[in-house]
């Protein structure tokens with residue numbers, strides 16, 4: 226593995242960084258306070274390829290490698306947790322399974338529509354009120370064949386982007402008998418009759434990233450909206466989540482990096498006991514820990530992304546990188562608040578928002594407990 230980025234990746238990093246510094250980071254507080262989604266980031270991010278990272282060029286995407294995608298998600302996380310989550314839900318969840326498993330007809334119709342940044346996004350609904358970690362056993366939303374259509378009934382929960390998406394890829398049970406071949410993915414346009422998107426959930430953080438419950442009451446879509454073969458939904462979901470974990474880990478590294486930069490700035494200018502607090506070893510050690518752990522997490526993510534790019538197994542590495550990066554981001558944001566003292570607890574400073582945003586990362590796209598189960602499976606299998 227080459228530890229240096231390629232020239233192309235370096236140019237990409239700078240392009241995304243400059244875009245985030247101009248269009249995303251300055252609006253982070255506003256989207257948190259108002260709950261308004263940053264549409265400008267979509268309009269301006271589309272043309273530089275940020276909405277088509279998992280979409281091949283033939284369908285209007287940028288089709289970048291996974292390391293470049295991780296770089297972009299880190300930069301977006303550095304700028305704004307909410308906007309980063311919406312972008313990863315669009316790229317990693319809303320378009321990746323369609324690009325990988327969708328029919329030519331579906332890809333031609335939907336992928337180019339959402340790649341360009343014309344206020345159009347995708348979403349993925351796996352989780353249900355009674356099923357999150359246990360998707361295989363818990364999903365009860367069902368799709369039945371009726372003539373040339375699928376008829377879908379059920380309810381989903383926590384769907385990022387639902388209210389701002391053109392379609393929701395929905396995981397449904399197509400075989401009531403259950404088992405590992407009983408789930409399928411179906412593309413459901415958000416203007417479908419019978420589809421109801423609930424109000425935005427009131428969350429601890431990530432206020433600028435809309436999350437919704439979605440219900441399906443006899444929602445009817447053509448049989449051709451099936452993504453991949455019938456009964457492959459579980460396998461497609463697990464493969465999608467492996468990639469998504471790298472992205473959530475990358476957002477976490479970005480949040481931690483941003484928190485550390487804020488802590489460094491504050492530590493330099495704040496005086497106590499007649500000197501800058503940056504001169505206290507207790508403060509320096511916190512910064513050293515942050516810097517070291519951020520670097521470790523980034524390296525783990527790049528390794529997982531590199532393995533994916535090489536088309537080698539990366540399930541264990543993605544789980545390890547997500548586990549470490551997301552828990553590390555919480556520690557980094559915690560210490561950044563500590564370094565700010567009382568001001569760190571105030572919304573006048575950015576670190577309290579970062580702390581709230583980082584909290585989701587150990588839950589979404591597989592909790593820390595589920596990452597540990599995945600890792601343990603590999604560890605035990607090799608002994």
Ligand SMILES: Cc1cc2nc3c(=O)[nH]c(=O)nc-3n(C[C@H](O)[C@H](O)[C@H](O)COP(=O)(O)OP(=O)(O)OC[C@H]3O[C@@H](n4cnc5c(N)ncnc54)[C@H](O)[C@@H]3O)c2cc1C
Nearest residue numbers: 349350351352356357358383384385588589590591592594
């Ligand atoms: C802001 C936000 C955005 C989200 N976006 C999306 C989205 O776009 N699409 C989507 O489909 N979902 C989304 N989710 C849902 C998210 O992926 C789930 O919340 C997550 O997978 C956990 O599922 P759960 O909430 O049902 O928790 P549960 O699965 O009920 O877990 C509860 C607790 O039990 C633990 N647990 C469960 N099983 C085990 C086990 N076998 N061993 C040990 N511990 C276990 C969990 O780790 C957790 O601590 C989002 C959630 C949030 C909060």
